[in-house]
Structure formats: structure tokens, C-alpha cells
Amino acid sequence: MKVSALYVYPIKGLRAIELKSAQIGPQGISHDRRFMLYEVHSPTGELKKVQVDSHPRCALFEQRIVSGSQQGESAVVVQYHGDLSRERGASGEDEMLRVPLEPDISSLQKIDVVLHGSAASAYRMGDSYDSWFSRRFGVSVILVYLGDGRRAVLGKTLPPKPSPQQQQKQRGWIASLTSYIAGSDQSDQGSGPWITFADVAPLLVASESSLSDVRERLLDGHPVEMYRFRPNVVVDGEGEEAWAEDFWAELAFAPGQSLVAVGDGPKRGGTLLLTGNCVRCTSLNVDYQIGKPAEGVLGQVLKRLMKDRRVDPGSKWSPVFGRYAFLDTGDNEGFTVSVGDEVEVTRRSTQRTVWDWPNL
Structure with missing residues (x-):
């Protein structure tokens, strides 16, 4: 084979x-699944995993890795292939989102998350990332980075x-x-x-x-x-x-x-x-x-x-x-x-x- x-x-x-x-x-493969999206449910603030089965719109987000250059460190560049005209407030934003591949966690908020019953500490990437994804999913979501966490x-x-x-x-x-x-x-x-x-x-x-x-x-x-x-x-x-x-x-x-x-x-x-x-x-x-x-x-x-x-x-x-x-x-x-x-x-x-x- x-x-x-x-x-x-x-x-x-x-x-x-x-x-x-x-x-x-x-x-596993380097950089695999180091980031994850969670939906924030109101009013409790409960976090629910965002995956293709529960959120089919995931399939419209293309991602690619770009190497570091004079413009900055290596990053995951995300592009949404849905109809932005239908996404409230999203049409005026940047078409693509750049997420640092290895963020500096020293200034990030730590948060406890659970996936399939296995808990870990992770880091919220911040409001600008959350807003970009939330407007395209049509629900409130947050982007988290595993960093030094362990599941x-x-x-x-x-x-x-x-x-x-x-x-x-x-x-x-x-x-x-x-x-x-x-x-x-x-x-x-x-x-x-x-x-x-x-x-x-x-x-x-x-x-x-x-x-x-x-x-x-x-x-x-x-x-x-x-x-x-x-x-x-x-x-x-x-x-x-x-x-x-x-x-x-x-x-x-x-x-x-x-x-x-x-x-x-x-x-x-x-x-x-x-x-x-x-x-x-x-x-x-x-x-x-x-x-x-x-x-x-x-x-x-x-x-x-x-x-x-x-x-x-x-x-x-x-x-x-x-x-x-x-x-x-x-x-x-x-x-x-x-x-x-x-x-x-x-x-x-x-x-x-x-x-x-x-x-x-």
C-alpha cells in the first residue's frame, strides 16, 4: 500500500x-486541531462544541497555513465561502481572518472547556476572532486555543x-x-x-x-x-x-x-x-x-x-x-x-x- x-x-x-x-x-500531525470553536448559549453561558454534525456551516470555512514572513508569524488563514450578504454585519469585514499558528498565551484569558467528556484548560483568542466567526455562523461563538492544555x-x-x-x-x-x-x-x-x-x-x-x-x-x-x-x-x-x-x-x-x-x-x-x-x-x-x-x-x-x-x-x-x-x-x-x-x-x-x- x-x-x-x-x-x-x-x-x-x-x-x-x-x-x-x-x-x-x-x-498527531503538527498543528492538528489546536484551535476549536464553541457556541455560547444564553443566558447560562454554557459552551457547546462547534463541529460539522451540529453546525453544518463549518463546511463553508476554508483554512490554509501560511509561513512566517516580514508580515508576521506563521498563521492559519480562514476564508468563508458562504453568502456574506446574508450574514448580518459581516459584509463590511475583512474577507479573510488571520489566526497566529502559535499565539502568545501570556495575554490571553484562560478558560475551561470540555470535549466528549475530556476537560482541558484553553485560551480565548479574543473578541475580534469571536466576532468574525459569530457573524458568519449566526450564533455567538468563541475561538479557543489549546496552548499548554491537555485533554x-x-x-x-x-x-x-x-x-x-x-x-x-x-x-x-x-x-x-x-x-x-x-x-x-x-x-x-x-x-x-x-x-x-x-x-x-x-x-x-x-x-x-x-x-x-x-x-x-x-x-x-x-x-x-x-x-x-x-x-x-x-x-x-x-x-x-x-x-x-x-x-x-x-x-x-x-x-x-x-x-x-x-x-x-x-x-x-x-x-x-x-x-x-x-x-x-x-x-x-x-x-x-x-x-x-x-x-x-x-x-x-x-x-x-x-x-x-x-x-x-x-x-x-x-x-x-x-x-x-x-x-x-x-x-x-x-x-x-x-x-x-x-x-x-x-x-x-x-x-x-x-x-x-x-x-x-
Whole structure:
């Protein structure tokens, strides 16, 4: 197999940025889901997550990363593709919003947020960002940055498990994980697995073979796009049957090339541990051109997947597409992956993993 696509989502919920190569670390692809939008409900001030399933208008926001220059530091540039004439007060504003990729948090307001039951401290980016997004969503929203915050990995099956040859080396890691779950200081990145604003794991891996099956067998040949499934790493599935990934436990990228680069360069190739199924929601039905549920067959993607893809007994009403992944627990530095890299399934499970994220 080969890597066929790579995606990153600096601001969770908005459109994907397609990459040619990416640096993968313990928290996934660099800069992935470090920002998030929350809707502020009146009069309580309760915060509700803004994602494609609950706020289909997310699909109208394009984002891209621009490198630092004389004009300023590296940033995420966001452009809205909806009809500004219909968005109250928005037509006179700048067409694009520039969000610093690594904001200075010293002057930002700290705020506690929760995503899927996993709490974290984050930072409000400020009124100018909130106003820009609020006018386009038509509701009051705030933009937050994770910064030095940490979201705990919940459940029993999703945290990475060392391979047998690593167990002795990783005894210290297991002890740290125990203290992490018990609630010790989360500021230490070595204190156990943590995630950004990714749903439940740092990475989502998907297969083109399975998408082809969805298109041809379930959607009558309609060309549903891979980006609707919001993966990070896509493999072409060459040599693997559709849905073979249900049993993938370990993937090696650029096998045979995973050597430390000369000097300070990144390592080439590495291993991901696939630890849980991705159970899907109504975000699959959204039309990214109009920011609303699609009509016809393409508005029934979730329903049609339910026909025979409710294969995880831990979430028996939700269909599965894709696998959640963590960086190999023996690798603290991560590695570089590029489109076209060879991928090898180096370990398979004999039984399906069971969804185990509490209350989700």
C-alpha cells in the first residue's frame, strides 16, 4: 500500500488542509486541531462544541497555513465561502481572518472547556476572532486555543499499548500512565497519552478501498469524497480488501527507511498503532458546497453505512469507517510521512476492537 492523502485541521470542524508531507508526533500531525470553536448559549453561558454534525456551516470555512514572513508569524488563514450578504454585519469585514499558528498565551484569558467528556484548560483568542466567526455562523461563538492544555484519553481501548518487545523499555511509561489517570500533574508531556481537540485519538486512518466500496455498493456509484470522513492519513488500500482495516493493529510507514536523519533533520518513516474504530455521525451527510445536509443519495451516507457497517458492539447503533491511531509508544520523536510512501500492515488483530469512550 501507499499513502494517498494527508490532511490537517488546525481549527477543528473547518475544512481540511491537504498536505504533501507531514510531521507526525505523539499528538498527531503538527498543528492538528489546536484551535476549536464553541457556541455560547444564553443566558447560562454554557459552551457547546462547534463541529460539522451540529453546525453544518463549518463546511463553508476554508483554512490554509501560511509561513512566517516580514508580515508576521506563521498563521492559519480562514476564508468563508458562504453568502456574506446574508450574514448580518459581516459584509463590511475583512474577507479573510488571520489566526497566529502559535499565539502568545501570556495575554490571553484562560478558560475551561470540555470535549466528549475530556476537560482541558484553553485560551480565548479574543473578541475580534469571536466576532468574525459569530457573524458568519449566526450564533455567538468563541475561538479557543489549546496552548499548554491537555485533554486526557478516556476509555480502556484507545490509549496506546506497547508491543511485546517494548514492554520492558516502557515500564516507566506504564507507571506514568497510572499516575496520569489518577490525576497527577498534566503539564508533563511524559505523564501519559493526551490529545488536542481531536475527538478521541491523535490520528484517524482511512482506506481508499473501503471508500470505493461505499461509493459503488452503498451509494449507487455516487462520488462521495474522502474529505467528508475527515481523516488525517489515507492509504490506497492496494492489496487489501475493503474493510480490511477493521483488523489492522499496526502500520509501518516507509518500512526500512525509519532511520534517524543526519543532523537535526526529522526521522523518515515510523509506526502507528491502530487502537479503535471510528464510529460515524451525521457529519457524513453534509454538502460542503452549501454548508447544509445534502439532498438525495449523498444526504443518506450515514443511513446507508448503517446497512452493514454497524460492526462495533461497543457502539451498536453507529457505523464504522476508519481507525483511530497513536504514534508507536516506543517513539517519542515522531517521524515524517509523505504522499506516496509505502505502508505495510505489520500486525493484525484476530478480533475487532470494541468502542470504549465513556458516554460517547
